[in-house]
Amino acid sequence: MNTVFKPYSNDPTAGQASSLLTFDEKLSRSLALSVRATALVFEDPVSRHLLEQMERIAPSDATVLIIGETGTGKELVARHIHALSSRKNNTFGALNCAALSENLIESELFGHEKGAFTGALASKEGWFETAHKGSLFLDEVGDLPLALQAKLLRVLQEREVVKVGSRQPVPVDVRIIAATNVNLEEAVAAQHFRADLYYRFNVAMIQLAPLRERPGDILPLTHHFLKMYAERLGYAEVALSPAAMHVLLNYDWPGNIRELENAVHRALLICPGNVLRPEDFKLSGVRISEQANSISTSSLETALHRLFEQAPPKLFEVIEETVIRSAFEYCEKNQVQTARMLDISRNVLRHKLNHYGLLPGKQGKFTEKDVA
Ligand SMILES: Nc1ncnc2c1ncn2[C@@H]1O[C@H](COP(=O)(O)OP(=O)(O)OP(=O)(O)O)[C@@H](O)[C@H]1O
Numbered sequence: 001m002n003t004v005f006k007p008y009s010n011d012p013t014a015g016q017a018s019s020l021l022t023f024d025e026k027l028s029r030s031l032a033l034s035v036r037a038t039a040l041v042f043e044d045p046v047s048r049h050l051l052e053q054m055e056r057i058a059p060s061d062a063t064v065l066i067i068g069e070t071g072t073g074k075e076l077v078a079r080h081i082h083a084l085s086s087r088k089n090n091t092f093g094a095l096n097c098a099a100l101s102e103n104l105i106e107s108e109l110f111g112h113e114k115g116a117f118t119g120a121l122a123s124k125e126g127w128f129e130t131a132h133k134g135s136l137f138l139d140e141v142g143d144l145p146l147a148l149q150a151k152l153l154r155v156l157q158e159r160e161v162v163k164v165g166s167r168q169p170v171p172v173d174v175r176i177i178a179a180t181n182v183n184l185e186e187a188v189a190a191q192h193f194r195a196d197l198y199y200r201f202n203v204a205m206i207q208l209a210p211l212r213e214r215p216g217d218i219l220p221l222t223h224h225f226l227k228m229y230a231e232r233l234g235y236a237e238v239a240l241s242p243a244a245m246h247v248l249l250n251y252d253w254p255g256n257i258r259e260l261e262n263a264v265h266r267a268l269l270i271c272p273g274n275v276l277r278p279e280d281f282k283l284s285g286v287r288i289s290e291q292a293n294s295i296s297t298s299s300l301e302t303a304l305h306r307l308f309e310q311a312p313p314k315l316f317e318v319i320e321e322t323v324i325r326s327a328f329e330y331c332e333k334n335q336v337q338t339a340r341m342l343d344i345s346r347n348v349l350r351h352k353l354n355h356y357g358l359l360p361g362k363q364g365k366f367t368e369k370d371v372a
């Protein structure tokens, strides 16, 4: 049995990473456009534990810090905590700290007076005031500029905001739910994040496990998304083949729940019948069994992408020469070992070494004889 909750019917924007700030009442119009986040699925024991933790934390007014990889459900969990709290009938504001420019963010958070800066034609309330008596979700809080961190700390301590261009503090009563996918402790150690603010945020901490660590959620979530998207697309019931289940259960899900949701949506769009097959899920990442490999190849791919962008002449030769030269150096110029490591014949290796001028005493002229 899936444990499916309907915590908030007016939840138009969860999962929209680009949204700067969203308030339920302002965006209720877009509800019809949204298929995201109308329910939560908690099936794996890890998720059930998380649910209990949320239920314990929600009624208090404690600041919450949600930590999790991309797509693990940080915003959804924040909304759920708000929905379970006594503030549920007041505003839930969601602010993406990474998406605001440094000079805008202060007035966005705290508001400004008319004439406070060029373009401030009227006074405006900030998100803190708008979310008064409600909750404010500060997403990607690790990206908050240091100067703003100090001001935010002050607001949290004094429970009042001072608008840009004003000296008059305005009392605010807002519960902060912060989220990050970077390790804030490391950010504190690297002095990118204030330790005092970190401790303020970290009153109650919720660590969201990546999907691969809660495999019991994979199929219930798949069925949940299948139902949701099939309804939305006006499809009749669509089933999952046993082979597709196997593939989904053995995939690593680097993009977590968001990736699963997108995979299901895409599979529905391309599946010709009413049973989803493994090939309908175009899983771009890496299977668990290939994970070890992927770690090493992903940084290689990143480096290659940079080269593709620069597109130097004779790109393939540049890449091949780099591979041959670095392997040869790695094997301390031992041809037998280099050939074995690269899994090519010694003759081919000699030909390449010669071609790239890597053989001692030879200057990069390739002849057919070298290959023979
Ligand atoms: N427990 C859950 N049950 C059902 N759907 C979920 C659950 N958790 C997350 N989702 C869905 O997964 C998607 C990603 O969730 P969300 O946007 O909250 O993740 P996130 O951690 O904030 O992602 P990002 O780091 O990319 O901002 C959303 O569409 C959300 O509806």
Ligand SMILES: [Mg+2]
Residues within 6 Å of the ligand: 015, 017, 074, 075, 139
């Ligand atoms: Mg998010």
